[in-house]
Amino acid sequence: MTILFWVLCVLGALFAASTITAIFGRFVIRIVYPFCFFSCVILLGFNLFALLSETYTQSLVLPLGLFQTGCHLRLDGLSSFFGVVVNFGAALSSLYAVGYARHEKSPLRIIPFYPAFLASMNLVLLADDAFTYLVAWELMSLVSWALVVSHHTATANRQAGYVYLLMASFGVMALLFAFGILAGPAGQYAFDAMRANHLSGFMAGLVLLVTLVGAGSKAGLFPLHVWLPLAHPAAPSHVSSLMSGVMTKIAVYGFVRIIFDLLGSPTSWWSMLVLALGGITAVMGILYAMFQSDLKRLLAYSTVENIGIIFIGLGLSLAFKANNMPLIAALAMTGALLHVLNHSLFKSLLFFGAGSILNATGKRDIESLGGLIHRMPRTALFFLIGSMSIAALPPLNGFVSEWMTFQAILLSPQLPSWGLKFIVPLVGVLLALTAALASACFIKAYGIIFLGRPRCEVATEAKETDGWSLLSMALISILCVVVGVLPTLFIDALAPVVQSMVGGHMPSQTGINWLSVLPTTDSQTSYNGLVIFVLMTIFALVSVWFIHGFASRRVRKAPIWDCGFPDSSPITQYSASSFSQPIRKIFGAILFRAQEIVDMPEPGETRPAIFKALLVDVIWKYLYEPLAQGVDFISSRLILLQFLTIRRYLMMTFFALISLLIVVALWK
Amino acid sequence: MEITFNNALIQTTQMFVVPLLAPLLCGIIRKIKARLLRRRGASVLQPYRDLWKLLCKDVVPAPNASWIYRSAPYIIFSTTWVVFCLVPTFSTHLLLNGAADFIALVGLLASARFALALAGMDIGTSFGGIGSSREVMISTFAEPATLMVVFTVAMIAHTTQLSLIADFFIHEPLILRISTALTLTTLITVLIAENGRVPVDNPATHLELTMVHEAMILEYSGRHLALIELAAMLKLMLYMSIFACLFLPFGMISDTSHLSSACVALLIYCLKMAVGGLMLGVAETSVAKMRVFRVSEFLGIGLMLGLLAVLLLFASEGIK
Numbered sequence: 001m002t003i004l005f006w007v008l009c010v011l012g013a014l015f016a017a018s019t020i021t022a023i024f025g026r027f028v029i030r031i032v033y034p035f036c037f038f039s040c041v042i043l044l045g046f047n048l049f050a051l052l053s054e055t056y057t058q059s060l061v062l063p064l065g066l067f068q069t070g071c072h073l074r075l076d077g078l079s080s081f082f083g084v085v086v087n088f089g090a091a092l093s094s095l096y097a098v099g100y101a102r103h104e105k106s107p108l109r110i111i112p113f114y115p116a117f118l119a120s121m122n123l124v125l126l127a128d129d130a131f132t133y134l135v136a137w138e139l140m141s142l143v144s145w146a147l148v149v150s151h152h153t154a155t156a157n158r159q160a161g162y163v164y165l166l167m168a169s170f171g172v173m174a175l176l177f178a179f180g181i182l183a184g185p186a187g188q189y190a191f192d193a194m195r196a197n198h199l200s201g202f203m204a205g206l207v208l209l210v211t212l213v214g215a216g217s218k219a220g221l222f223p224l225h226v227w228l229p230l231a232h233p234a235a236p237s238h239v240s241s242l243m244s245g246v247m248t249k250i251a252v253y254g255f256v257r258i259i260f261d262l263l264g265s266p267t268s269w270w271s272m273l274v275l276a277l278g279g280i281t282a283v284m285g286i287l288y289a290m291f292q293s294d295l296k297r298l299l300a301y302s303t304v305e306n307i308g309i310i311f312i313g314l315g316l317s318l319a320f321k322a323n324n325m326p327l328i329a330a331l332a333m334t335g336a337l338l339h340v341l342n343h344s345l346f347k348s349l350l351f352f353g354a355g356s357i358l359n360a361t362g363k364r365d366i367e368s369l370g371g372l373i374h375r376m377p378r379t380a381l382f383f384l385i386g387s388m389s390i391a392a393l394p395p396l397n398g399f400v401s402e403w404m405t406f407q408a409i410l411l412s413p414q415l416p417s418w419g420l421k422f423i424v425p426l427v428g429v430l431l432a433l434t435a436a437l438a439s440a441c442f443i444k445a446y447g448i449i450f451l452g453r454p455r456c457e458v459a460t461e462a463k464e465t466d467g468w469s470l471l472s473m474a475l476i477s478i479l480c481v482v483v484g485v486l487p488t489l490f491i492d493a494l495a496p497v498v499q500s501m502v503g504g505h506m507p508s509q510t511g512i513n514w515l516s517v518l519p520t521t522d523s524q525t526s527y528n529g530l531v532i533f534v535l536m537t538i539f540a541l542v543s544v545w546f547i548h549g550f551a552s553r554r555v556r557k558a559p560i561w562d563c564g565f566p567d568s569s570p571i572t573q574y575s576a577s578s579f580s581q582p583i584r585k586i587f588g589a590i591l592f593r594a595q596e597i598v599d600m601p602e603p604g605e606t607r608p609a610i611f612k613a614l615l616v617d618v619i620w621k622y623l624y625e626p627l628a629q630g631v632d633f634i635s636s637r638l639i640l641l642q643f644l645t646i647r648r649y650l651m652m653t654f655f656a657l658i659s660l661l662i663v664v665a666l667w668k
Numbered sequence: 669m670e671i672t673f674n675n676a677l678i679q680t681t682q683m684f685v686v687p688l689l690a691p692l693l694c695g696i697i698r699k700i701k702a703r704l705l706r707r708r709g710a711s712v713l714q715p716y717r718d719l720w721k722l723l724c725k726d727v728v729p730a731p732n733a734s735w736i737y738r739s740a741p742y743i744i745f746s747t748t749w750v751v752f753c754l755v756p757t758f759s760t761h762l763l764l765n766g767a768a769d770f771i772a773l774v775g776l777l778a779s780a781r782f783a784l785a786l787a788g789m790d791i792g793t794s795f796g797g798i799g800s801s802r803e804v805m806i807s808t809f810a811e812p813a814t815l816m817v818v819f820t821v822a823m824i825a826h827t828t829q830l831s832l833i834a835d836f837f838i839h840e841p842l843i844l845r846i847s848t849a850l851t852l853t854t855l856i857t858v859l860i861a862e863n864g865r866v867p868v869d870n871p872a873t874h875l876e877l878t879m880v881h882e883a884m885i886l887e888y889s890g891r892h893l894a895l896i897e898l899a900a901m902l903k904l905m906l907y908m909s910i911f912a913c914l915f916l917p918f919g920m921i922s923d924t925s926h927l928s929s930a931c932v933a934l935l936i937y938c939l940k941m942a943v944g945g946l947m948l949g950v951a952e953t954s955v956a957k958m959r960v961f962r963v964s965e966f967l968g969i970g971l972m973l974g975l976l977a978v979l980l981l982f983a984s985e986g987i988k
Contacts, residue, residue, distance in 0.1 A: 452792030574797020
């Protein structure tokens with residue numbers, strides 16, 4: 001019996017669990033999440049084994065699915081790496097949910113869909129023909145839609161579900177086209193046949209465009225990101241973490257699978273497109289996040305940013321692959337894949353933290369929180385680790401993958417294409433700007449939520465979250481540090497995956513130079529997270545020892561000084577929107593049409609002064625609203641067609657037939 | 669890199685002796701500024717006395733101070749210190765070279781700033797908030813600008829390892845390149861902004877709505893304040909050392925076999941720092957502080973010049 005078989009058995013068990021909970025939900029509430037946890041741990045083990053046993057590939061054809069094609073399944077390096085990412089995130093979400101879901105008011109709206117969601121994500125990774133792939137993809141979208149609208153009583157959630165459903169259908173339609181072109185005129189839908197198929201330059205470019213739309217709409221590429229900040233916050237927090245941390249990675253998997261694996265050799269302009277989109281997505285995502293005050297929306301927008309960073313890495317990898325530099329392509333690809341892992345870790349962690357805050361205070365709006373570090377010290381610690389990781393600060397994990405991307409950018413002057421010569425440095429500055437803004441954004445989020453004085457009654461009475469949630473957060477936090485300090489282990493594990501995608505891999509990292517990361521074999525540059533971490537710890541301890549030993553260790557509590565003018569009301573503290581005001585003023589004036597309206601009463605008037613900061617979501621206003629209006633307009637005109645007599649319908653059929661015949665005649 | 673006695677000695681000097689000079693540099697700058705304003709000014713050793721005085725005083729935190737407030741000074745200081753160990757000052761030959769490149773150093777300084785900005789928000793005063801908010805605003809420009817400097821020098825020297833870049837600049841005959849000149853401007857703007865020097869922020873003021881760094885650390889006292897002050901002094905010297913090793917690399921040793929030449933190099937380094945301090949003092953007294961929102965223009969220019977330098981290098985790579 002092969003691993004693939006056992007994986008399928010576990011997936012079958014998860015689907016069965018969904019069915020059973022749909023029928024006997026009330027009786028199995030307690031065991032659904034533990035069951036999902038153990039299933040995911042088993043799947044994680046299988047995928048990890050497949051990943052670490054180097055060139056492990058297994059395939060299986062089931063007599064299901066498309067006629068004559070069958071249902072092809074395959075477990076190779078790429079799918080097992082993404083399998084590890086997905087199942088690790090899923091296992092910890094399930095563990096978190098064991099505690100978190102006790103607060104759930106209507107658990108029966110969630111648990112039937114949850115196991116199916118996990119299983120369908122795994123199925124996408126295993127699919128080896130277009131039909132199975134799309135069915136699994138659609139299943140994943142639909143089940144997650146059901147989870148998004150689980151709290152359907154709030155209007156905002158229903159709207160979010162609607163937008164999500166639209167974008168998901170749109171995306172899958174684009175993927176359908178991509179697979180249609182890849183399958184060629186013979187209609188060979190198995191991936192093996194697609195790999196063998198060589199498309200002309202134009203057709204291949206078309207596939208890239210529709211894949212960018214299809215996978216990009218799921219991943220959250222700008223400007224297709226609009227559903228993420230609506231749908232991710234609407235779902236319960238353990239599902240939000242799955243959607244943001246894990247499901248967007250399935251979209252990245254789809255992109256890598258189609259573009260790097262199925263489509264054959266790339267050309268330079270593809271990478272320019274991907275790079276430009278990645279850069280814009282990253283900066284816009286983090287700017288949007290900077291101006292949010294809803295914590296879960298902020299995290300969803302920061303997912304958009306991280307997807308941008310991943311696509312920058314993938315774009316660089318495409319550029320180097322197109323110009324026959326597989327070693328540097330491998331560096332960029334490894335950076336992108338490592339960021340996939342890293343983002344799934346810290347985004348899950350931060351969403352868990354957001355869920356705990358939501359449970360403790362009932363609030364998602366950070367403007368009314370504050371001082372939670374005293375009420376929820378452990379959550380505060382884990383959230384801090386997550387924030388520092390996502391802000392790409394050494395020695396934590398987010399930094400390593402961004403460092404690798406920067407190294408790839410620095411090697412790109414060797415590229416011969418002029419377009420790339422201009423676009424890569426611009427993307428470099430966008431990436432640098434993103435890193436700085438991410439740091440600013442998470443200083444804001446952390447400072448407003450956990451530090452300062454509580455801004456409302458609920459925040460003063462918040463209680464620390466339950467043990468299961470803390471356990472899952474602790475596990476991820478540890479992993480964030482481990483990946484940051486010992487990235488070489490993970491880079492080595494990625495080598496076979498990268499080898500199969502770009503035809504080269506990074507130099508073997510373990511054993512050389514005390515666990516330093518080396519970008520390429522002949523490079524003299526290195527980074528060693530372990531040494532940095534150890535040095536920081538030693539130096540901090542030395543300074544504590546010196547000061548406490550030789551100077552002073554006395555502490556005397558006294559009221560807040562605040563330059564002699566302390567204000568007792570916590571409302572005078574800096575708020576999230578005042579914190580981001582300078583950045584809003586600098587970046588928002590053009591990109592978001594930011595305006596500040598001050599309504600100052602005349603002397604003698606008793607009404608209060610009013611200050612308003614207005615931001616316009618330019619994408620909604622100038623892209624989606626006109627689009628929606630256009631669709632509305634057309635459908636209001638076409639509605640006439642629904643009220644015709646049968647005679648007219650028959651006539652229309654007749655004319656349609658005639659016109660089609662004319663088309664066919666002209667075609668020949 | 670092989671561990672020899674000389675290498676270890678040089679790394680240790682760099683780690684433990686050179687940082688001790690940071691308050692002296694600060695004292696020199698203050699002295700120069702005072703003399704230029706026709707005041708006598710305190711002794712150049714005054715920063716040492718101030719630091720020791722602060723170290724021996726009680727810490728007076730607010731009742732709602734959290735562990736972030738208490739640990740941030742240690743984190744800020746130790747991170748800055750780690751960076752200092754890795755920046756070549758008088759020798760490009762350091763044992764810990766391989767641990768972090770220039771990008772990682774920028775990242776580490778960002779970590780220190782992260783801790784500082786959080787510490788500013790911990791007590792929940794509006795001064796702390798204003799300081800942190802402005803600090804991150806400045807850093808959103810200063811950090812990319814620094815990275816543009818990194819890009820430029822890394823593309824000239826084909827590595828991002830600071831010591832190797834310095835080595836390259838020592839042995840490469842000085843060529844005037846447009847990109848280097850642009851980068852020089854960028855680095856100067858970054859140096860001024862990151863260290864809160866005059867046109868951007870005034871290290872000498874309190875109780876002024878334009879302050880940035882001082883606003884963040886307003887609630888700090890005693891040993892915590894001493895550590896933050898020392899970290900700020902170290903950071904200034906750090907940036908000046910980076911400046912020196914990129915643009916004035918003469919006198920640095922790359923061969924550690926003779927300790928006597930190392931001593932000479934150390935002296936030359938001290939001289940460079942003193943001259944740098946002199947120039948900074950003169951510059952600071954001759955310009956007025958700008959409004960906070962002008963800072964973004966000031967740094968934006970730096971960033972754009974840096975980007976221009978990078979673009980020039982990217983383009984010229986194909987021509988060669």
